[in-house]
Amino acid sequence: MEINMGYLKTVSGNPTQNSAYSEANRNGLIRKAGKKLIKKIARSNLFFWGQVFLLFLAGFGMVAGLALWKLVHGRPLDGLHKKALLNIHLFLEQYPMGLYGLLCKSFELAFLADIVKNDIEKPKKSVIEVAIGEGSFSRRIFRRKKSVVGLDITPDSLFHTTRMAHVRQSIVSDCLELPIKPGTFDFLVANNLLHHISNKRKVLAQFSRIAEFVLYNENTPAWTSHQTMPFFLRSVGFKEKAAAKVKELNQRYLQDLWPLSKCNREFDRHFVALKRESFLNQKTYAAAFLFSAIYGGTAPVEPEVKAILLSSPFKAFTLWLTKHLAELLISYDYCMTRRDDVFVSYYGKSKKFKKAKTSNYLRCPECRKGNLRKSLQCVACGVSYQKMDSMIFLLEKKNNDVAVNYSIRRGEIKVAEHL
Numbered sequence: 426m427e428i429n430m431g432y433l434k435t436v437s438g439n440p441t442q443n444s445a446y447s448e449a450n451r452n453g454l455i456r457k458a459g460k461k462l463i464k465k466i467a468r469s470n471l472f473f474w475g476q477v478f479l480l481f482l483a484g485f486g487m488v489a490g491l492a493l494w495k496l497v498h499g500r501p502l503d504g505l506h507k508k509a510l511l512n513i514h515l516f517l518e519q520y521p522m523g524l525y526g527l528l529c530k531s532f533e534l535a536f537l538a539d540i541v542k543n544d545i546e547k548p549k550k551s552v553i554e555v556a557i558g559e560g561s562f563s564r565r566i567f568r569r570k571k572s573v574v575g576l577d578i579t580p581d582s583l584f585h586t587t588r589m590a591h592v593r594q595s596i597v598s599d600c601l602e603l604p605i606k607p608g609t610f611d612f613l614v615a616n617n618l619l620h621h622i623s624n625k626r627k628v629l630a631q632f633s634r635i636a637e638f639v640l641y642n643e644n645t646p647a648w649t650s651h652q653t654m655p656f657f658l659r660s661v662g663f664k665e666k667a668a669a670k671v672k673e674l675n676q677r678y679l680q681d682l683w684p685l686s687k688c689n690r691e692f693d694r695h696f697v698a699l700k701r702e703s704f705l706n707q708k709t710y711a712a713a714f715l716f717s718a719i720y721g722g723t724a725p726v727e728p729e730v731k732a733i734l735l736s737s738p739f740k741a742f743t744l745w746l747t748k749h750l751a752e753l754l755i756s757y758d759y760c761m762t763r764r765d766d767v768f769v770s771y772y773g774k775s776k777k778f779k780k781a782k783t784s785n786y787l788r789c790p791e792c793r794k795g796n797l798r799k800s801l802q803c804v805a806c807g808v809s810y811q812k813m814d815s816m817i818f819l820l821e822k823k824n825n826d827v828a829v830n831y832s833i834r835r836g837e838i839k840v841a842e843h844l
């Protein structure tokens with residue numbers, strides 16, 4: 426079973442649960458501990474103040490510990506870690522005390538920024554971004570106007586990209602069967618997608634036919650095993666409970682995770698490596714994830730907690746603490762072995778790419794052969810596709826619920842932030 430199909434459930438379901446993450450966010454460490462009394466408290470302000478207090482307490486403790494560690498073991502930074510350090514300020518207000526999200530984005534951007542600037546935007550190469558989401562990270566990477574064709578299966582998220590200057594076209598589509606002709610793009614970018622996919626080989630083979638160069642990233646199994654709860658259960662000796670928790674988390678977050686060596690082998694099968702860098706050792710990740718466990722989510726900080734953290738009189742202190750934690754965690758991570766890293770980013774040249782003679786890149790998702798007319802009708806099988814809110818819906822009939830449900834709830838859409 427393709428784990429990625431879970432996304433279809435979330436996009437065609439109840440509009441208030443339009444993300445796999447929103448359910449997860451309500452099941453944080455503290456809330457889960459709650460029985461009746463605690464559930465009552467969980468609905469009160471006291472609960473949020475408790476979370477804020479715990480975040481600050483853990484933050485302070487960690488800053489003190491890491492500062493001491495740095496005094497003894499610290500080394501001057503270089504390479505990806507040095508670049509990531511310079512990106513922290515960009516994400517501070519997006520992830521106040523959300524160290525996991527903040528560090529990930531800082532590293533991902535550090536990996537991509539030079540490539541995008543020198544290899545994509547200066548020579549004006551064509552770009553397709555698969556699983557672009559609501560485009561908030563994409564907007565940070567790409568600067569050139571109308572340069573990116575963005576695809577996502579979640580129209581509620583994708584809608585936001587239609588208002589972004591760098592996006593040329595927004596297409597609602599299944600990212601496992603792209604409605605794109607081979608040989609039609611210079612670059613394909615897929616941020617934070619592959620770890621949701623079981624049939625990685627098929628998807629990477631597809632990428633390698635569509636674009637000459639690819640940029641994507643992967644998570645390793647430590648992404649779940651080093652989250653706070655399984656990490657804690659294992660360290661106190663409950664190995665089976667920890668393993669069960671890992672399984673549950675992988676299902677909840679729709680993850681199919683491979684060890685770093687296996688991820689590397691699959692990349693090498695389809696691409697010639699131009700750049701490959703891993704980051705966040707599992708120890709650093711476990712430390713950063715502690716804050717996610719306290720506010721009860723993964724990367725995006727719970728909105729209620731975020732509102733308190735960024736309101737006066739806390740804002741200045743929150744940002745100071747988050748910044749110092751992030752800097753210290755990057756210094757700590759720099760001294761760790763790269764063998765146990767949780768994240769890896771790839772830049773490769775396709776081994777299969779053949780440039781197409783046409784500039785028309787869309788193809789019919791139903792018959793997977795036909796060109797589409799301007800009216801969005803397939804010249805081969807005659808199936809017609811629709812456009813809503815500046816998005817083209819190129820879905821196979823079996824995924825038609827995505828379009829139908831979107832059209833029903835247009836206007837009442839709230840977007841959940843993905844990593």
Ligand SMILES: [Zn+2]
Binds near residue numbers: 789791795803804
């Ligand atoms: Zn067709």
